[in-house]
Amino acid sequence: MLPNVIAASSSAPAEAVAPLMRGITVLRRLTEADGTLSLSGLEKATGLARSTVDRITATLARMGYVRLDGRDAVLAPRLMELGNAYLAAIRLPRLLDAHADALADDLDESVSLAVRDRDGIRFIHQATRRRAMSLSFRIGDLLPAERTAPGPLFASEWDTADWARWRARRDADPEGRGFPAVPPRSGAYDDFEARTARAGAQGWALDDQLIEPGLVAVSVPVRDPRTGRVACVASVVSHTSRHTAESLRSTLLPRLRATVAAMERELRERREPRERAAPGDGSPGPSGLAAWTGASKQELGREFIESLARGLTVITSFGEGRAELTLTEVAQATGLARATARRALITLQHLGYVESYDRVFRLTPRVLGLGFPPLSMLPLPRIAAPHLAELSERVHDSASLAILTGGGDEVQYTARVATSRVMSVNITLGTRLPAYATSLGRVMLADLLPEVSLPERLIRLTPHTVTDRRELLAVLERVRVAGYALVDGELEEGLRSIAVPVRDGGGRVVAAVNVAMHSSRRSVEECVGEVLPELRAAVGRIEGELGVAGMFRRVSGV
Numbered sequence: 001m002l003p004n005v006i007a008a009s010s011s012a013p014a015e016a017v018a019p020l021m022r023g024i025t026v027l028r029r030l031t032e033a034d035g036t037l038s039l040s041g042l043e044k045a046t047g048l049a050r051s052t053v054d055r056i057t058a059t060l061a062r063m064g065y066v067r068l069d070g071r072d073a074v075l076a077p078r079l080m081e082l083g084n085a086y087l088a089a090i091r092l093p094r095l096l097d098a099h100a101d102a103l104a105d106d107l108d109e110s111v112s113l114a115v116r117d118r119d120g121i122r123f124i125h126q127a128t129r130r131r132a133m134s135l136s137f138r139i140g141d142l143l144p145a146e147r148t149a150p151g152p153l154f155a156s157e158w159d160t161a162d163w164a165r166w167r168a169r170r171d172a173d174p175e176g177r178g179f180p181a182v183p184p185r186s187g188a189y190d191d192f193e194a195r196t197a198r199a200g201a202q203g204w205a206l207d208d209q210l211i212e213p214g215l216v217a218v219s220v221p222v223r224d225p226r227t228g229r230v231a232c233v234a235s236v237v238s239h240t241s242r243h244t245a246e247s248l249r250s251t252l253l254p255r256l257r258a259t260v261a262a263m264e265r266e267l268r269e270r271r272e273p274r275e276r277a278a279p280g281d282g283s284p285g286p287s288g289l290a291a292w293t294g295a296s297k298q299e300l301g302r303e304f305i306e307s308l309a310r311g312l313t314v315i316t317s318f319g320e321g322r323a324e325l326t327l328t329e330v331a332q333a334t335g336l337a338r339a340t341a342r343r344a345l346i347t348l349q350h351l352g353y354v355e356s357y358d359r360v361f362r363l364t365p366r367v368l369g370l371g372f373p374p375l376s377m378l379p380l381p382r383i384a385a386p387h388l389a390e391l392s393e394r395v396h397d398s399a400s401l402a403i404l405t406g407g408g409d410e411v412q413y414t415a416r417v418a419t420s421r422v423m424s425v426n427i428t429l430g431t432r433l434p435a436y437a438t439s440l441g442r443v444m445l446a447d448l449l450p451e452v453s454l455p456e457r458l459i460r461l462t463p464h465t466v467t468d469r470r471e472l473l474a475v476l477e478r479v480r481v482a483g484y485a486l487v488d489g490e491l492e493e494g495l496r497s498i499a500v501p502v503r504d505g506g507g508r509v510v511a512a513v514n515v516a517m518h519s520s521r522r523s524v525e526e527c528v529g530e531v532l533p534e535l536r537a538a539v540g541r542i543e544g545e546l547g548v549a550g551m552f553r554r555v556s557g558v
Contacts, residue, residue, distance in 0.1 A: 140372030156200030
């Protein structure tokens, strides 16, 4: 269990919403299990009755936060909208990620940004170098302050209560077993107070293999221009095969400091306006919640827990331009009655996900602990997989995801769900096919018009293959206008397929999904009339989850 999460107990305020507390417990246990746990496993891990677990997971599934896969509950990418609300509210990733990425490219080392979470740190950005030995930390992972380079820099601003909390944890958990992101280690607390004093005096800190042997890091604080306090900490992380702690200090620290100076200039020049954005300005707040929860309750009956859905939606009322909200503003953003919003905020504050001062509320980094770490690692093929399975089941034909590769000359299959038929389309993951002769390739090539690059020689694969360049460009233009491609017997005689592009949050085509079948299964008209609507609906769901998952990180596999 995470060490500094306040458990739902008899100490909860009288007005706390018990179903919201239990629902958050389920999300935490799923996060600790890396995103997947059987329903019976959830029952055991939470101590809740099986009927309660079933109702909670049914509600979370209705919200799109969990997928029920047989006997398992699986975290779904849409849950990341909770963490996105926090990341958007603090604005740091939006303003500083590009600086961190540029430094990582310049140094060819991993660079991270972290914020304080009580007596620990949480990562809000990772620019990781892909090597045989590479950093495995994820956005949202919680680490103990004493085992990291950023920790002493944050601790240099701790007050007496903060140090008392840290010492109580040290006594209760001497090996740090409550932090599953790092291996347990005895003696990690020993010189933390001395390291904190040094870090405060010199303005930087080192991690010389505190987390595990071989891992070294140097950190510099990024200060809030309004208060002068540490807003986040930037770190360069390496391995002892590349750098010693001393060489990190002598070689990389000056360049890290220069980047931090640029980050602080960015924060000064793009300070958040004093006026809080009203819901609907900038990133939109939730709307129609009351109608949606009412309809869900009517459809699912007692299996749907309205108070859980409403409480979690309160988190998404925060965002860019809405970092600090009054109770009235939360109620307006969610459409909830003030009394309902107040009880949800009291519950979230008790659990440590919200803090308040001067009658305004703001999210804490702990929100990132609700599913963000395991979900932040999902590549596009895994995001798409359940939607491909549903699509294939609905149309009773094979469904595939592919990307352009080979400079745009080929498509490569990255996810696929095949049907079990005597006669079926037999393609394996990793297969590459010429883009110009496939529906998948054409919808992606069409997005590149008019700068599309075609192979020098278009090979006639069947008597139907379009090989004239001018004719193919005309076909691609029709595909661009129509928004889909249908290829009939051009790749292989008897093979018919229809494809739709997959776009990221910025509208760029990053992949495509198709349904393929033998031409005897459906006519061209039936493909357009029956399959295309299902295909577009499935791609819409994939794009929705891709947009949420890719808001503050690069989704791999695109």
